[in-house]
Amino acid sequence: MRNFLAFIAGGLFGAGLFVSGMTDTTKVQGWLDIFGNWDPTLAFVMGGAIIPMAIAWRLTQNRTPIAGGSFPTPPEPKLGRNLVLGSVLFGMGWGLAGLCPGPSIAALSYGGWGNILFVAAMLVGMLGAPAVRTQLDRLSAPA
């Protein structure tokens, strides 16, 4: 059941990324490029995605997940340095290539070697991230 639902969710995610044009890096960089030929598509994608999700969050109240277990706990209101620094690093990479993790997987079959190189580098980055985080924590720890 869990795996079936995960496949359906992934399929909807992949289909949505594909038809929305979010695997086209010119649309993503076009949205980020406010001084160029600005492309508003990404805002519609975000807005469209938030509607069903907002309904889903409301439906989690007084319920449990269909496949069992429990819903995620409410997010901590804590805004740490890691959240800001990590988001800035992510944004830089996102702007450079016009790709973020979801679309890079959706485009695996048609994005060519460049997309595969990006995904390989992303996996290496993800593998190294815990070590980077440990270093960051060490730097901020009181001496």
Add this chain to the structure above:
Amino acid sequence: MEQDWIWGLVGGLLIGTGGAVYLLGNGRIMGASGIIGGLVDGSGRSTAVERIVFLVGVALLPILLMPIYREVDTHLTTNPAVLVAAGLLVGIGTRIANGCTSGHGVCGISRLSLRGIVATAFYIGAGGLTVVIFRHLLGVI
């Protein structure tokens, strides 16, 4: 194209419905970087199969839709240095921040999470600045 925003909205609704299925079905937040990252660093070993199946769905549906849907050119840069730098930054950044466009953006904003909203503001700001610097000032991308 003029109808791009309609396709954007339709695609967005599909993405959000996928997130809704993952949340209401499996009780999990549909964040691409978290799902992939948990497989890479071993933190998601107990749910590895469900993560892999999810990613297979993400990669498979575009293949199925390709014959009936428009162009599939990603217009991705061919500069290997840019691709490697971008991939590393996305990989490290999303894992340190604990989320990307899907987790912090779609799933976070829709529950009015302050962390999701702040993360989204910072990655969009950094992304915009990066495009401006590397495209208009340096001409690299």
